[in-house]
Amino acid sequence: MEVHAYMAQILNSNNCKAISVGGTSNHVHLLFILSRTNSLADIVRLIKSNSAKWINEHNGLLNQFCWQDGYGAFSVSQSQVQKVVDYIKNQETHHYKKSFMEEYKQLLDAHGIGYDEKYMWD
Numbered sequence: 001m002e003v004h005a006y007m008a009q010i011l012n013s014n015n016c017k018a019i020s021v022g023g024t025s026n027h028v029h030l031l032f033i034l035s036r037t038n039s040l041a042d043i044v045r046l047i048k049s050n051s052a053k054w055i056n057e058h059n060g061l062l063n064q065f066c067w068q069d070g071y072g073a074f075s076v077s078q079s080q081v082q083k084v085v086d087y088i089k090n091q092e093t094h095h096y097k098k099s100f101m102e103e104y105k106q107l108l109d110a111h112g113i114g115y116d117e118k119y120m121w122d
Contacts, residue, residue: 022088
């Protein structure tokens with residue numbers, strides 16, 4: 001998708017090396033190396049604001065598209081990078097079996113990360 005390439009460009013132009021960007025119509029995965037001079041929150045804000053503007057301009061949505069407020073961020077060890085790249089590339093096939101919401105909750109549960117579901121999907 002063009003928007004994924006645009007997001008990679010945003011990352012790269014902000015000294016965050018994009019490794020893989022992909023997803024489906026309801027979510028996106030970004031695998032990148034966070035630069036030492038940027039905070040994660042600042043990079044996510046930058047990607048969300050610029051990509052939402054790009055989506056609205058290129059799809060004629062007249063500012064109807066916006067990202068949800070929250071996001072999930074996880075670190076990945078170097079030994080798992082290729083596995084994550086493959087996972088991102090196969091999102092469409094992967095989510096035929098399990099929805100993104102189901103998978104996300106399972107990931108949080110598996111790692112003991114607490115959450116209140118009423119705030120997860122705003």
